[in-house]
Amino acid sequence: MSSRFRVRLLLFGAGAMMPGACDREEHHSRAKPVGETVPGGESPDTIFPGTSSAPPLDARAKLYDNNANAIAMGQTLYTQMNCVGCHSHGGGGMGPPLMDDEWRYGGRIDQIATTIAEGRPNGMPAWRGKLTEHQIWDLAAYVRSLSGLPSKDAVSSRTESMSTGTPQTLTPHGDIKNSDTAQQ
């Protein structure tokens, strides 16, 4: 075992013990109802005059982001609601790719939720009223996971249907540039 590998293993072990990682399977079936207005995320990434920073991350983000249950629910919806028809399994098609690190309208989970709810002018449909807020946030969690931003232990190694692609856990990603303004 090379010394470099040993260091990685140590880091991995340390990561597993970090408090955030323990939330990955948390279900929120009995959580407080989320607010009625979907656009939690200011978007797109833009200039907010008169302030020195972007608005804070929507409080609901921590319930969904990097959460294995939300990602799995979102993955099911991604196929059922035909997201896969336009964006493929993240590589893009009629719609832009979701697995790279370029986000036209912001890569924060609340910004992604807003994009799903409100649509975007170059062809993204608006799903407000067609999906519940829970579903929109679940979808946002899955979409964000396609980019490789969440940790790999939260994503599913299985696909929803007969697929010719690779499981998400094996999808190669280049160096991800984190465009998440909340974490910069």
Next chain:
Amino acid sequence: MARVSGVFLIAGAMAMSCALSACKRSPNSFTSGPTVLAPLGGGAHALPPAAAAPADDGNWTMPGKNYAATRFSALNQITPANVGKLALAFTFSTGTNKGFEAPPLVVNGTMYVITPFPNYLYALDLTKPGAPTKWMFKPKPAAASQGVACCDVVNRGAVYDNGRIFFNTLDGQTFAVDANSGQMVWRTQLGNIQRGETITMAPLVADGKVLVGNSGGEMGVRGWIAALDEGSGKLLWKAYNTGPDKEVLLGSRFHPFYAMDQGKDLGVKSWPPDAWKIGGATTWGWLSYDPETHLVYYGTSNPGPWNPDQRPGDNKWSSGVFARDIGTGQAVWFYQSSPHDLFDHDDVNEIILADIPWGKGRRPVLFRPGRNGFFYVIDRRNGQVLSATPYGYINSYKGVDLRTGRIIPAPDKEPKPGRVTRDICPASPGAKDWNPAAFSPVTGLVYIAHINLCQDEGHSEANYISGTPYVGADVKMYAGPGGNRGVFTAWDPIRRRPVFEIKEDLPLWSPALATGGNVVFYGTMDGWFKAIDARNGKLLWKFKAGSGIIGQPISYKGPDGRQYIAVICGVGGWAGAIVSANMDPSDPTGALGFVNAVKDLPLKTTAGGILYVFALPR
């Protein structure tokens, strides 16, 4: 420790997949010189009917060159002997960077260029040095239409007739613009993007009518073709390609040749209940017209969804060819080349009108290099298939039964629920997709720029939600046997065999142009524009364009009397969307599975949209 071995496994798998892809994709190793397979036949050969292909006046007024869709220019100043000296005359940047499939048009000293979305229309003055812009027209299509266009936001061309330019916009409108002033004469909204309808095809203008059809076979639309009055844009007739006979315009004149296409309301009965309402069968490809019989010919697209288990039945009138009376829209015959399509094998490819030697006389036929890999020769009076011969590699069909007209699928290649079916050839874009072949009456050969791809395919149940994709298939394409992804074939339609073949590394998505000087032109997706000898395929000249070429080359006589060759580069379309839409190559299923076959394209070309015009030095 389980986690540690997992890490090793992942690393190992990645290294292996890289090694494999390296073996498959060494640069350009698959591009070859021509392989001559048969001598050029002597004696009588096929000729286009004179009424549909009149004498060449040096203009280029419609994408197919004429109603017979020969894509043949009789101009013969450029020959195999002098084409090596062909040089740039002028260029023009179109200001767009999406897939450029349209040809320029040339009418009496003015060139017209229609771009992909946002569908700008330019008029360039060929009588002045550098061809300055005379006017520009912006139709301003709805931006949201980009989200329901299945395979890049392309436009396949405009048409000139009687002082006007006619074209369609991505958001489902047809425009007539005055060719001199650039002022709009009329516009008609035909498609509805809320239902997933777009229009990408080039209209056909004949008999005082503008014929237009919809796109959206991947969006659960219902296919149709419409005829507008050329003067006013008013709807004259509209025929659906699915549904009850009265809406498909099947009446007393309708006499399909084969029993499988005969019966009442097959457009309803050959589908599960109501599935015909969202069954695709669109009209996004090419139309031809026979002025002698007043019949217009066009093919219909794949049925929707791609997942065939959701639509048991023959799915009339998808994946077939219609002959209709242009005056009334009433159908005269129909032939379904792929009943119950299994692989997205649309039948919208070009329809070349020809008269072939038959006994002591000639027989009026259609030449069709089909998506399913068969070259069809069909009697254009009644729809009888005279021959169906493979011109590409096929393992998903065993052949075409000429007695019943029915194609015979290979059972082991039929996609089944719960499994991924491997090594289906040809892949969904077929042995050839939209890019039309050219037919030279000088050599009697059909010049086919096409592809050599196979695929793996798995299915899931597609949910219909209007305005979103209705596909239910997970596809991954790759190079077919031999490793070359493109092929250029010179096909002898009488002897039913290739005369020569040129292997191309990348898929060929550009049509061919044949000329009277026996020089044939085509482009490659890495931007080479090539001239070959029409008789043996020998490479005579090539030019590297700024972006990959998927556009339709043309030839015209300039105001100075010289022969010019023009082509517009701009990689994109289904095959090039990985570049024009900046897709991520790590998902093999991207762009309905095409991404996997062209992962190397982003390193070989970049997006653009530039017109190049060539001539011999004075």
